[in-house]
Amino acid sequence: xxxxxxxxxxxxxxxxxxxxxxxxxxxxxxxxxxxxxxxxxxxxxxxxxxxxxxxxxxxxxxxxxxxxxxxxxxxxxxxxxxxxxxxxxxxxxxxxxxxxxxxxxxxxxxxxxxxxxxxxxxxxxxxxxxxxxxxxxxxxxxxxxxxxxxxxxxxxxxxxxxxxxxxxxxxxxxxxxxxxxxxxxxxxxxxxxxxxxxxxxxxxxxxxxxxxxxxxxxxxxxxxxxxxxxxxxxxxxxxxxxxxxxxxxxxxxxxxxxxxxxxxxxxxxxxxxxxxxxxxxxxxxxxxxxxxxxxxxxxxxxxxxxxxxxxxxxxxxxxxxxxxxxxxxxx
Numbered sequence: 001x002x003x004x005x006x007x008x009x010x011x012x013x014x015x016x017x018x019x020x021x022x023x024x025x026x027x028x029x030x031x032x033x034x035x036x037x038x039x040x041x042x043x044x045x046x047x048x049x050x051x052x053x054x055x056x057x058x059x060x061x062x063x064x065x066x067x068x069x070x071x072x073x074x075x076x077x078x079x080x081x082x083x084x085x086x087x088x089x090x091x092x093x094x095x096x097x098x099x100x101x102x103x104x105x106x107x108x109x110x111x112x113x114x115x116x117x118x119x120x121x122x123x124x125x126x127x128x129x130x131x132x133x134x135x136x137x138x139x140x141x142x143x144x145x146x147x148x149x150x151x152x153x154x155x156x157x158x159x160x161x162x163x164x165x166x167x168x169x170x171x172x173x174x175x176x177x178x179x180x181x182x183x184x185x186x187x188x189x190x191x192x193x194x195x196x197x198x199x200x201x202x203x204x205x206x207x208x209x210x211x212x213x214x215x216x217x218x219x220x221x222x223x224x225x226x227x228x229x230x231x232x233x234x235x236x237x238x239x240x241x242x243x244x245x246x247x248x249x250x251x252x253x254x255x256x257x258x259x260x261x262x263x264x265x266x267x268x269x270x271x272x273x274x275x276x277x278x279x280x281x282x283x284x285x286x287x288x289x290x291x292x293x294x295x296x297x298x299x300x301x302x303x304x305x306x307x308x309x310x311x312x313x314x315x316x317x318x319x320x321x322x323x324x325x326x327x328x329x330x331x
Contacts, residue, residue: 007130014162020181023089026165030178033080039173042072075173083167083176085110085120090160091145095187095315097280098155102186105145106163108137122169129162129179153188155276155319160184189315193277197285199260199293224248260304262286262314263296264321276318283318287311297321 018030035043046068053061091105106126120139126148127134137146148163166177224237227247237248262282267275279295286293287306294304295314300321302314 011162014179014181018179018181020183022183023087024178024180026084026086026088026178028084030180031080031083031176032178033076033083033174033176036168036172036175038171039072039175042068042173046072071171072173075171078170079167079174079176082120082122082169086124086139086165088165088180090182090184093160093184093186095189095312095319096153097189098153098191098277101149101151102153102188104148104150104160104163104182104184104186106148107145108139108142109144120169122167125164125166127164129164131164134164150186153186155188155190155273157320158186158188160186187316187319189319190273190276190280192281192284193274194281195278197282198266199282199286199291200263200266224250260286260291260293261296262293264298265296272322276321280315280318283311283314 018024024030046065049061049065049068052058053065087109089107089109091107093102093104096102108124110120123136123138125134125136126146128148128150135146135148150161160182162179162181164177164179166175168175224240225248227236227249237250240246240248262279264275264279267278283293283295287308290306292304292306295302295317297317300317302310302317
């Protein structure tokens with residue numbers, strides 16, 4: 001029996017007990033409660049008082065024991081009812097580059113119609129499942145959202161880890177906790193590696209010819225067309241905008257005939273991660289220089305275009321290159 005075996009069994013049980021959702025209302029179906037370390041010491045103290053009071057027929061000691069036991073039981077109800085007020089929802093998780101920390105936004109709210117009159121008390125500790133490093137928030141003074149960071153994710157697409165929430169309110173006798181599985185993924189792009197910008201141009205006969213980046217800016221004004229979201233700002237015809245004609249973009253002759261490509265075949269094939277990193281840097285650099293470019297990854301080809309949606313499509317293709325299934329894993 002290895003720890004990984006138990007981890008697998010526990011995660012399988014949690015998948016049935018607390019299935020993945022986009023938001024949770026904490027209740028009996030997903031809350032666990034058990035005496036904390038301080039609570040166990042508290043019980044030992046109660047037991048010691050009971051034994052001493054019984055052996056020496058000391059009613060005051062027995063009365064103190066019964067009082068502490070009653071306090072212990074009342075604390076159980078108070079801990080649960082406070083923790084069960086929490087409602088938590090996940091926000092949008094943005095893609096990151098390899099080496100960066102992924103940030104998961106969590107939005108907290110109250111339960112009930114009169115939410116202002118039902119604040120929860122104490123601190124809530126949040127951490128990825130199995131991680132000892134946690135973030136503590138005070139729900140009464142929280143400015144949504146709270147952020148959880150995850151480090152060390154390799155290139156690819158990853159399911160979100162379970163998020164652990166726990167509270168020891170009010171006296172620290174009980175630990176109330178839950179392991180929530182939110183629906184969502186973290187997309188990790190390759191780490192950009194600076195390199196000389198090397199593009200190729202697809203000619204009409206389909207063959208590639210070398211083209212330096214400086215040549216791409218030689219274009220003559222041709223016509224105007226409706227603005228498309230994601231197009232570079234310098235292509236917007238601001239004079240027409242000032243005249244109240246709406247957003248239109250300037251088109252240049254030669255734009256459609258030139259097809260700049262970033263190709264993985266131009267990279268060193270001995271280290272695929274470095275090649276993807278250089279392509280990632282080239283995609284960002286082409287976008288920075290407002291170049292219209294395509295991406296050739298062999299089995300995946302993205303036609304030349306420009307704008308933020310095109311850049312995101314290229315980066316996603318680089319993130320999933322040759323490991324669309326293999327890179328998916330639970331973190």
